[in-house]
Amino acid sequence: MNPYECISMASTERPPNVLMVVCDTLRPDYLSPYGAELSTQFFDQWASRGTVFENAYAAGPGSSISHAALFSGQYPSTSGVGGQVDLPEDVPHIAAHFQSAGYDTFGMPGPSRIGSHWKYDRGFDEYLEKWADIPSSISVDDLRKAVADPTLLYPMPKEFVRRALYGDDHHASYLLDVFARKTSALEEPYFSFVNVTITHGPYQTPRPYKEDAVPLLDRPAFGVLDRFGEERIQHSNVDLDHIAEIHNPSGFAKELSDDGFLTSAELDVVRSFYQATVEYLDDQLEALFQRLDRRGSLENTIVVLLSDHGEYLGERGLTGHMHFHYEECLHIPLILSGPGVSAGERRSDFVSLIDVFPTLCDLTGLDVPDDVDGRRLFGGRNRTRVFAENGPREVSPVFQKYLSDATVSRLERGLKSVRTTEHLYTLDSGREERLFETPSETAVSDPDPDRLSEYRQLVHDELGEEFPPGAQDDDFDEAIEENLRHLGYLS
Numbered sequence: 001m002n003p004y005e006c007i008s009m010a011s012t013e014r015p016p017n018v019l020m021v022v023c024d025t026l027r028p029d030y031l032s033p034y035g036a037e038l039s040t041q042f043f044d045q046w047a048s049r050g051t052v053f054e055n056a057y058a059a060g061p062g063s064s065i066s067h068a069a070l071f072s073g074q075y076p077s078t079s080g081v082g083g084q085v086d087l088p089e090d091v092p093h094i095a096a097h098f099q100s101a102g103y104d105t106f107g108m109p110g111p112s113r114i115g116s117h118w119k120y121d122r123g124f125d126e127y128l129e130k131w132a133d134i135p136s137s138i139s140v141d142d143l144r145k146a147v148a149d150p151t152l153l154y155p156m157p158k159e160f161v162r163r164a165l166y167g168d169d170h171h172a173s174y175l176l177d178v179f180a181r182k183t184s185a186l187e188e189p190y191f192s193f194v195n196v197t198i199t200h201g202p203y204q205t206p207r208p209y210k211e212d213a214v215p216l217l218d219r220p221a222f223g224v225l226d227r228f229g230e231e232r233i234q235h236s237n238v239d240l241d242h243i244a245e246i247h248n249p250s251g252f253a254k255e256l257s258d259d260g261f262l263t264s265a266e267l268d269v270v271r272s273f274y275q276a277t278v279e280y281l282d283d284q285l286e287a288l289f290q291r292l293d294r295r296g297s298l299e300n301t302i303v304v305l306l307s308d309h310g311e312y313l314g315e316r317g318l319t320g321h322m323h324f325h326y327e328e329c330l331h332i333p334l335i336l337s338g339p340g341v342s343a344g345e346r347r348s349d350f351v352s353l354i355d356v357f358p359t360l361c362d363l364t365g366l367d368v369p370d371d372v373d374g375r376r377l378f379g380g381r382n383r384t385r386v387f388a389e390n391g392p393r394e395v396s397p398v399f400q401k402y403l404s405d406a407t408v409s410r411l412e413r414g415l416k417s418v419r420t421t422e423h424l425y426t427l428d429s430g431r432e433e434r435l436f437e438t439p440s441e442t443a444v445s446d447p448d449p450d451r452l453s454e455y456r457q458l459v460h461d462e463l464g465e466e467f468p469p470g471a472q473d474d475d476f477d478e479a480i481e482e483n484l485r486h487l488g489y490l491s
Helices: 041-049 063-072 094-100 140-148 156-166 172-184 209-213 223-228 240-245 249-257 264-294 353-364 405-412 449-463 478-486
Strands: 017-023 051-057 104-108 190-196 301-306 331-337 345-352 386-390 415-419 423-428 433-437
Touching: 017 264, 017 353, 041 264, 041 301, 041 331, 051 386, 063 094, 063 353, 094 104, 094 190, 094 353, 104 172, 156 172, 156 223, 172 190, 172 264, 190 264, 209 264, 240 249, 240 264, 301 353, 331 353, 345 353, 345 386, 386 449, 415 449, 423 449, 433 449
Parallel strands: 017 190, 017 301, 051 345, 104 190
Antiparallel strands: 051 331, 301 331, 386 415, 415 423, 423 433
């Protein structure tokens, strides 16, 4: 029996709620609805209840670019967000749009890269940032936070027990419990957004997920003992320190410069660790939706399950997700369900993240802002191609130590691309063009000049010739810095 059979998806007189769950860094090829051997039962259930978009793509690499596109419905060149820059006040914002239509709005960002410091919080009645607002210690300040907000306090005893038994999950279980409580307390109709970073590096999952994925892994029996012992692995060709290093700039540079930095056995472990995060995510989302269901918060609700971008797991000597426009980085899962959405349907046409905003407007009866670039996914024109871009930026100084000047220069350039069923075409801010066959993404060594000209014109017509800014001068507080360091963005 489907545990959600009791949930009514029928439209009522009041506008439907919107629940948007972004699974940060989640690749579709690790989900069973997208053909993975790994069984992800939660995603299977929701795929059967809604429409699966098989060829959805991010509008650029990285959380800031992708969420700016998701929130604004605009390409980076239109919004001006081609990297870690402020989301401008004069571009549309999905939360502000729904708020102005009378919706209660709540948001819980995962990485600080999409936090209020960079103006992503506009339109949310509350934007709960874990690096600033969530108690993470027994300090006086954190205890005051908990006492001041019962939704933060009530899940704490269960979280202490869970952590003592199974280990740290970087507050994921606790945060999703808080999110369920916050969402259930909203007046309907509501718009509620959460970004979940379980599948983001450094791929840390509690017991027994990592051990099940890598049986040779050895760590203390209980989470409370983690501070007294280290993880070990019984394999002569696996160095866990190497694996840990890929989650910071130096490891990315070493792997890109040296194909042998990670052994094949270490890459297998990396992929297994990532798989463990997907399994944990699947179970945690199942628990989240059961909580929401018990509280009646899923009735008459449009559910959007998606990712902001993918992740390189050794393909082309790459790790992480901040560079280039290859399949592993930009292909994302997207599943929609609820009033107005067909159940059990699969769509193979191209979809962009910028299409989510106008589609949700269409499904809820709201007008679509005139300056949105995206298309509505139901009843509109299907895409035959999809575009992405990012702006120029400086890379970590550690790159100079391991990579050639030419490689560093290429990593710093802005990049625009168009993807079709035949080719991936890229044009960087140094005016270098490259063409790849799809789906293999094999480089075309001697591309037809006429074909390059055709793709160049498509890119210029859709994205313009100028590149959006990819960085800005910035100062941020210690809490943001700690969050960025934990996620691997700082050395």
